[in-house]
Amino acid sequence: MQWFARRQSAPGGGARRVLAIGIDGVPYSFAMRQIAEGRMPNLARIFQAGTVRPLNSSWPFVSSVAWSSFMTGCNPGKHNIYGFVDRRLNTYDVFLPNSSTMKREPIWCELSKAGKEVVVMNVPVTYPPRQVNGLMVSCFLSPSLEKATYPKELAGRLQQMGYKIDADAAIARRNKDDFMKELHHVLERRAAVMFELMDSEPWDFFMSHIMETDRLHHFFWEYMENNDPYWAPQFYDFYEKVDTILGQVWERVDENTTLVILSDHGFCTVRKEVYLNTWLRENGWLSTEPAPGKPPSIASITPATRAYSMDPGRVFINLRGREPRGSVEPGADYERVRQQLSDELLELRDPDTGEKMVQRVYKREEIYHGENYQNAPDLVISPTTGYAFKGAMDREHLTYKGDVLIGEHTFDDALLYVSGHDIVKSTLTMEDVVPAVYNLMRVPQPDGLDGALVISA
Amino acid sequence: MSRGFTLWFTGLSGAGKTTIGEIVEQTIRERGNKVEMLDGDVVRTHLSKGLGFSREDRDTNILRIGWVCEVLTRNDVVAIATAISPYRQAREQVRANIPAFVEVYIATSLEECARRDVKGLYKKAISGEIPSFTGVSDPYEPPASAEIVVQTEGRTPEESAGDIVSWLEAHGYLTPAPKAAPEPAPVAVAVPVSSAPSSSSAYSEEEEAEVSKRLEDLGYM
Numbered sequence: 025m026q027w028f029a030r031r032q033s034a035p036g037g038g039a040r041r042v043l044a045i046g047i048d049g050v051p052y053s054f055a056m057r058q059i060a061e062g063r064m065p066n067l068a069r070i071f072q073a074g075t076v077r078p079l080n081s082s083w084p085f086v087s088s089v090a091w092s093s094f095m096t097g098c099n100p101g102k103h104n105i106y107g108f109v110d111r112r113l114n115t116y117d118v119f120l121p122n123s124s125t126m127k128r129e130p131i132w133c134e135l136s137k138a139g140k141e142v143v144v145m146n147v148p149v150t151y152p153p154r155q156v157n158g159l160m161v162s163c164f165l166s167p168s169l170e171k172a173t174y175p176k177e178l179a180g181r182l183q184q185m186g187y188k189i190d191a192d193a194a195i196a197r198r199n200k201d202d203f204m205k206e207l208h209h210v211l212e213r214r215a216a217v218m219f220e221l222m223d224s225e226p227w228d229f230f231m232s233h234i235m236e237t238d239r240l241h242h243f244f245w246e247y248m249e250n251n252d253p254y255w256a257p258q259f260y261d262f263y264e265k266v267d268t269i270l271g272q273v274w275e276r277v278d279e280n281t282t283l284v285i286l287s288d289h290g291f292c293t294v295r296k297e298v299y300l301n302t303w304l305r306e307n308g309w310l311s312t313e314p315a316p317g318k319p320p321s322i323a324s325i326t327p328a329t330r331a332y333s334m335d336p337g338r339v340f341i342n343l344r345g346r347e348p349r350g351s352v353e354p355g356a357d358y359e360r361v362r363q364q365l366s367d368e369l370l371e372l373r374d375p376d377t378g379e380k381m382v383q384r385v386y387k388r389e390e391i392y393h394g395e396n397y398q399n400a401p402d403l404v405i406s407p408t409t410g411y412a413f414k415g416a417m418d419r420e421h422l423t424y425k426g427d428v429l430i431g432e433h434t435f436d437d438a439l440l441y442v443s444g445h446d447i448v449k450s451t452l453t454m455e456d457v458v459p460a461v462y463n464l465m466r467v468p469q470p471d472g473l474d475g476a477l478v479i480s481a
Numbered sequence: 482m483s484r485g486f487t488l489w490f491t492g493l494s495g496a497g498k499t500t501i502g503e504i505v506e507q508t509i510r511e512r513g514n515k516v517e518m519l520d521g522d523v524v525r526t527h528l529s530k531g532l533g534f535s536r537e538d539r540d541t542n543i544l545r546i547g548w549v550c551e552v553l554t555r556n557d558v559v560a561i562a563t564a565i566s567p568y569r570q571a572r573e574q575v576r577a578n579i580p581a582f583v584e585v586y587i588a589t590s591l592e593e594c595a596r597r598d599v600k601g602l603y604k605k606a607i608s609g610e611i612p613s614f615t616g617v618s619d620p621y622e623p624p625a626s627a628e629i630v631v632q633t634e635g636r637t638p639e640e641s642a643g644d645i646v647s648w649l650e651a652h653g654y655l656t657p658a659p660k661a662a663p664e665p666a667p668v669a670v671a672v673p674v675s676s677a678p679s680s681s682s683a684y685s686e687e688e689e690a691e692v693s694k695r696l697e698d699l700g701y702m
Contacts, residue, residue, distance in 0.1 A: 109696070120683075192698075395577050
C-alpha cells in the first residue's frame with residue numbers, strides 16, 4: 025500500500041511485539057472455574073504470568089459489534105457497526121454490515137501505516153479483507169475462502185491446509201454429534217494454520233481468533249450447565265483442546281512479546297427466545313402489509329407503525345423524515361413515544377413465569393456518541409439474563425424455548441488478559457484494549473479513541 | 482433542489498482541491514442548487530485574517546470554515562470547503578457538527594504536488610524560506626474514512642470532478658442530470674481510502690444470501 029513506511033527496527037533494540045488471541049464468548053467466570061477445577065493447566069500457567077480481569081461487552085452484545093469496538097478502540101457511534109444485520113438509514117433496506125461499512129480504522133491498518141508487520145486471522149467483521157502490511161484472513165462473514173484473504177494468493181495455501189472459515193452451524197440443526205466433530209475439526213485446522221503463519225511469517229502484531237468456543241456455547245452450553253452426562257464431558261474435552269493450543273501459543277511468547285487474550289461477551293443458558301416484533305404488533309406499535317404470499321418484514325412496514333425491532337433488542341422508532349413511511353414526528357413526539365415504549369418494555373413479562381424479561385432500556389444517547397450516531401437504534405434493550413431478544417417478524421408467539429440454540433450471550437463477564445503487566449482499571453470495556461496495544465508497540469494511537477490505557481508500564 | 486450538505490475537500494497544497502472543487506460547484510449549481518464555496522486561501526483574507534500557521538491557528542481556521550458550512554448546510558445550501566485541513570481531529574470536529582458531511586480526500590502525492598508546484602511554494606518550503614509548510618515541515622494527516630478519495634495523477638480535473646458528482650448522485654445527495662444522450666461509462670470511480678471495497682459491492686446477491694443463511698443458523702438473524 026502506498027503509504028506504508030519501510031520497516032524500521034525499534035529504537036534501543038528489542039522489537040516490541042504483541043500476540044493477541046481472541047476466544048469468542050469465553051466467560052471470565054467460566055475460565056476461572058476451569059482453572060480452579062484443574063481442567064485448563066496451560067491457561068492457569070499463562071494467567072499467573074500477567075493480569076486477567078472481567079471485561080464488559082458492547083451494546084448490543086454480539087460479536088460483530090464487540091469486536092468492532094475492540095479493533096477500532098471506539099464505540100459504535102464512531103465505528104458504525106451496530107449488529108450482524110442493519111437497515112440502511114432513510115430506507116427499510118436490510119444489509120449485512122462488514123469491514124467496508126466500518127468507519128474507523130482497525131488497529132492493524134494503523135499499525136500497517138506505522139510500518140509494522142501484521143498477521144490477522146479470523147477476527148469478526150474483517151470481511152472484505154483489508155490491505156495490510158502483512159497477511160489478513162477474514163472471518164465467517166466471508167462468502168468463500170477465495171475471497172477471504174489478503175493477499176489473494178494466501179487462500180490457496182490455506183486451502184491446502186484444510187482451513188475452514190467457520191464450522192457449519194447447519195450441521196448442528198441436523199445432528200449435534202456431527203457438529204461436535206465439525207467443531208474439533210475446524211479448530212484443529214485453524215490452529216495448524218495459525219502456528220504455520222506464526223512461525224513462518226514476519227510479524228510485529230499477530231492476532232488469531234478462535235470462533236469455535238462461541239459456536240460450542242450456542243449449541244451445548246445448557247448441557248454443560250446442567251452437567252448432562254453425555255454432553256458435559258464432551259464440552260470439557262473441547263476446552264482441553266483449546267487449552268493445549270493456548271499452551272502452544274505460550275511457548276512462542278518470548279521476552280519481546282506481550283500476550284493478550286480476550287473474549288467479547290459472556291455466556292448463559294437460553295431461558296427463552298423473545299420475539300419482540302410479535303409483541304410490538306400485538307400492542308399496536310407495529311403494522312406490516314407484506315406482499316401476497318410473502319412473510320412480514322421491515323420492508324413491509326406501514327405508516328401505522330411507531331416502532332420495530334432488529335436483532336438483538338435494538339428498537340427503531342418509525343420516524344418521519346428518516347424512515348420512508350415514518351409517522352412519528354421528530355422532537356417532542358419522538359421523545360414521548362420513546363419514553364412510553366421504554367416504560368412498557370420494562371413491564372414485559374415471561375408469559376409462563378411472570379418474570380420481567382427486560383432489566384433496562386437504554387436511549388441511544390446514553391450509550392453511543394460520534395459521527396455515525398445517526399445510524400444508531402433509538403432504544404437498546406438490556407435483557408434479564410437468558411432472554412434472547414430476536415428480530416424475526418413472522419413469529420406467532422412472543423417467546424420460544426427450543427433445543428437447538430441453548431446458549432446465549434451476556435453483556436458482562438467477558439475477559440481480558442495481558443502478560444507481564446498490571447491492568448489498572450476495574451471496569452473494562454472492549455474499547456479499552458487497543459490503547460494498550462499501541463502503547464506496548466510504541467505506536468502513537470490515532471485521535472479520538474474512546475478506550476483508556478489500562479495497563480501499567 | 483437537493484437538501485443542503487457539506488462537501489469538504491482536504492489534501493496537500495497544490496493537490497487540486499480548488500480546481501476540482503470549482504468544477505463540482507459549477508455542476509451542482511447547474512442542477513438548480515444553491516451552492517457556496519469556501520476556499521482556504523480566500524478565507525484567510527477575511528474570515529480568518531490574521532491567523533497564522535501554528536497548529537492552533539490552523540485548527541481555528543478550519544473550525545471557522547466548518548461553522549460557516551454548518552450554517553449554510555442547515556439552510557439547504559450546498560457548502561464546498563477547499564482547505565488543506567491537515568489535522569484529522571479538526572476535520573472530525575467539523576464532521577461531528579454537520580449531519581450531511583462528505584469528506585473528499587484529494588490524494589495527490591507529495592512528490593506530485595512538489596513537481597507541479599503551481600504556486601511556487603514547495604520550492605520555497607524546501608529551501609526553508611517558508612517555515613511550517615504542510616507536507617514538508619508540517620504534518621498532514623490523511624483521512625481515515627473519507628467518503629470519497631480522488632486519485633488525480635494521470636487524470637484531468639474534469640474526470641476527478643465527474644467521479645465526485647457520480648458519488649453524490651449514487652448516494653442521493655444530488656439529483657442526476659436528465660440524460661440527453663447515452664454517456665460513456667466512467668473511466669474510474671472514486672475509491673474509499675481504505676482499499677476496502679464499498680459496502681454495496683462487499684457481497685453479490687448470492688453471497689449475501691449465503692452469509693445470511695449462516696447467520697440464521699447461528700440465531701443471529
